[in-house]
Amino acid sequence: MREWLRDREHMVRMGILFAGALAVFLVARAVMVPKDFGTYGHFRTGALADNMAHPLVFAGRQACGDCHDDIVASRKGSKHEQIGCEACHGALEAHASADDPSALKPKLPDVKTICLVCHRENVAKPAGFPQVDPKDHGDGGPCTSCHNPHHPEIS
Amino acid sequence: MEADRREFLKQTGLLLVLTGAAAQAWDFVLAGEPEKAPTYKLLDHWWAMAMDIRKCIGCGNCVRACKTENGVLLEPDCFRTWVERYHVHPDDPGHPEVDSPNGGYGGFPEKYKAGDGSKNFFVPKMCNHCAHSPCVQVCPVGATFESPDGVVLVDKTYCLGCRYCVQACPYGCRYIDPRTETVDKCSLCYHRITKGLTTACCEVCPMGARKLGDLKDPKDPIHDFLKDHMIHVLKPEMATGAKAYYNGLDGSVR
Numbered sequence: 401m402r403e404w405l406r407d408r409e410h411m412v413r414m415g416i417l418f419a420g421a422l423a424v425f426l427v428a429r430a431v432m433v434p435k436d437f438g439t440y441g442h443f444r445t446g447a448l449a450d451n452m453a454h455p456l457v458f459a460g461r462q463a464c465g466d467c468h469d470d471i472v473a474s475r476k477g478s479k480h481e482q483i484g485c486e487a488c489h490g491a492l493e494a495h496a497s498a499d500d501p502s503a504l505k506p507k508l509p510d511v512k513t514i515c516l517v518c519h520r521e522n523v524a525k526p527a528g529f530p531q532v533d534p535k536d537h538g539d540g541g542p543c544t545s546c547h548n549p550h551h552p553e554i555s
Numbered sequence: 556m557e558a559d560r561r562e563f564l565k566q567t568g569l570l571l572v573l574t575g576a577a578a579q580a581w582d583f584v585l586a587g588e589p590e591k592a593p594t595y596k597l598l599d600h601w602w603a604m605a606m607d608i609r610k611c612i613g614c615g616n617c618v619r620a621c622k623t624e625n626g627v628l629l630e631p632d633c634f635r636t637w638v639e640r641y642h643v644h645p646d647d648p649g650h651p652e653v654d655s656p657n658g659g660y661g662g663f664p665e666k667y668k669a670g671d672g673s674k675n676f677f678v679p680k681m682c683n684h685c686a687h688s689p690c691v692q693v694c695p696v697g698a699t700f701e702s703p704d705g706v707v708l709v710d711k712t713y714c715l716g717c718r719y720c721v722q723a724c725p726y727g728c729r730y731i732d733p734r735t736e737t738v739d740k741c742s743l744c745y746h747r748i749t750k751g752l753t754t755a756c757c758e759v760c761p762m763g764a765r766k767l768g769d770l771k772d773p774k775d776p777i778h779d780f781l782k783d784h785m786i787h788v789l790k791p792e793m794a795t796g797a798k799a800y801y802n803g804l805d806g807s808v809r
Binding site for chain 2: 440443444447448450453455456457458460461482483487517518520521524525526
């Protein structure tokens with residue numbers, strides 16, 4: 401017991417050291433961990449808004465119909481009806497949301513290559529999918545000389 | 556002076572009360588256009604993906620659209636989604652030949668012959684947005700997480716680039732973006748789905764071989780998809796709670 405009392409000085413010093421370290425830790429933690437950390441889980445809630453803030457590049461097929469209802473109508477009943485416009489025309493959010501869309505008039509797809517992106521023969525494609533070998537099909541010219549891209553069925 | 560203080564208190568109060576999306580919404584309310592405020596309710600959704608291997612034609616539209624929408628580098632090892640081609644001999648299904656030229660970015664030049672007795676098909680791949688993600692479990696700083704609506708996201712401002720998650724993902728869905736030295740992966744187009752749009756890859760898929768679905772929406776067609784088909788997930792033995800549901804998934808697919 402006397403021994404312990406004699407060495408008490410050590411304990412007090414250690415105690416102060418620990419208390420100091422704990423205080424530094426708590427202050428650092430309060431400063432460094434963002435306010436919104438942990439609301440929904442082990443992450444910063446603001447990261448959800450960060451991910452939402454990314455700009456749109458594709459407009460979505462719904463947007464095109466507002467101004468190009470003639471094209472939408474011409475696709476009715478075709479096997480191409482379900483294909484999004486931007487699947488062939490590329491990303492057009494900039495065009496669709498522009499104040500003057502005709503100023504950002506999109507370049508038309510290359511009619512010599514666009515069809516074969518999907519329709520070129522390949523054994524790995526589902527057997528029922530309509531495929532052509534351009535060497536045997538058509539006349540070597542653009543596919544659109546016979547097919548309407550928005551309603552490709554002939555007859 | 557008085558007005559300044561009031562303004563300051565109001566701003567700080569708002570900042571503390573409203574975070575993230577709510578703060579965004581408040582901007583619209585202040586601007587007198589509350590109808591434009593995001594009405595997205597975080598807890599009303601549980602996102603998943605329905606993939607149909609029987610429909611995929613390997614056109615590569617999804618791979619290209621994903622890179623365009625999300626500004627993914629065109630490097631051959633930076634992909635948020637990619638497509639693989641399987642070539643399986645029926646008598647040796649354990650050893651499929653798999654290729655994915657540039658992730659399928661430029662489509663798949665014909666490589667096999669019809670009538671050689673093999674089975675050939677395309678498999679679109681992406682983050683499975685697992686409900687129990689190994690990648691989330693290993694992150695030392697909470698920079699990757701499962702959002703309350705079921706999307707595995709990355710907090711770019713928090714990521715250290717330590718690569719633990721790249722190693723942990725059993726599906727190989729993560730890579731390090733060399734521009735920022737932080738991890739990058741499919742965000743399920745979080746900026747689109749929270750605005751009522753579908754993902755870029757689904758938007759341009761001509762066959763509907765991949766369809767975004769909301770499992771918390773009883774009217775979503777994904778329920779019929781899951782009910783009417785024989786469904787499988789990738790590597791179920793890993794118990795990741797994967798939410799990319801495949802129809803027609805062959806046993807040879809890894």
